[in-house]
Amino acid sequence: QVQVVESGGGLVHPGGSLRLSCAASGSTVSPSVMTWYRQTPGNQREMVAFMTEGGSKNYGSDVKGRFTVSRDNAKNTVYLQMNDLKPEDTAVYYCYALIASREYWGHGTQVIVSS
Secondary structure: OOEEEEEOOEEEOOOOOEEEEEEEEOOOOOOOEEEEEEEOOOOOOEEEEEEEOOOOEEEOOOOOOOEEEEEEHHHOEEEEEEOOOOHHHOEEEEEEEEEOOEEEEOOOEEEEEOO
């Protein structure tokens, strides 16, 4: 059974950094795409960053230049390095994995940016 598990969230001051990790396990097939989303109460989930198995990547406009997505295909793990965090980055961050045309979501990890 495929599982997608995020880790690395927490409380950080404005201007600080956090590194999120997301590991997909239980499949012999590597995820073709792994994506970070975030969501705040009352709002739709928004795309933060994605990275394909081949190394293509893209970012949401609000995080370009501050966040960096990377991936370890051998571990089926995607990372999100978040720098210069702002209070508006506060959200639950979810990981999505597309594996053999099936979609899998993690349960999310909370990021709070506050002084």
